[in-house]
Amino acid sequence: MNSLLPPNASQLEQNLVDTSARIGNVPSLPPLWDPDTCPTYLLSWLAWALSVEEWDSNWPEVVQREAIKQARDIHKNKGTVGSLKRALSSLGYGDAIILEGLDAEQYNGAITFDGSHYYGQEATHWALYRVYLSRPISVQQAEHVRRILASTARGICKLEGLHYTGVLNIYNGDALHNGTTTYGEL
16 A cells, blocks of 8 residues: 555545655756856846846846846845945946045035036035946946946935046047947046
């Protein structure tokens, strides 16, 4: 006798016993929850399950896996400078510098108004921050970075500026200004 069911058990009950006896043959699911071993076609579902806030199916597979790996630490420390750096790092901007608590300057002509200073009445505004990237980015990439920062930073904090040290184009008449790229000075 290989069943504990009584002789008058229904066909449904017998089917349930047979099915539960084979449950050990079902492959385990942990490889699906690991970003390194999850099949590529299931990465978007894993990202959704782990609440990856920004996802693009056009990203290279390496970037997708890295975004999933970083999700837990980003959520665990959400709102801190460390989580902002991890979020930027998962997008390939690991060398970004985040300046917080901007000092206010006065309009007195001593400082060039170039967007790198905060002007106002208060001496320091702790909730304002700037991000400095080492390489230029397109307008679309900048919007993407801003969305990532907005979803990761605390609600009270405000991104005052997104800067980069290199330039993609200069004002020399060679590049067409069509709204997809940014300009700077060398």
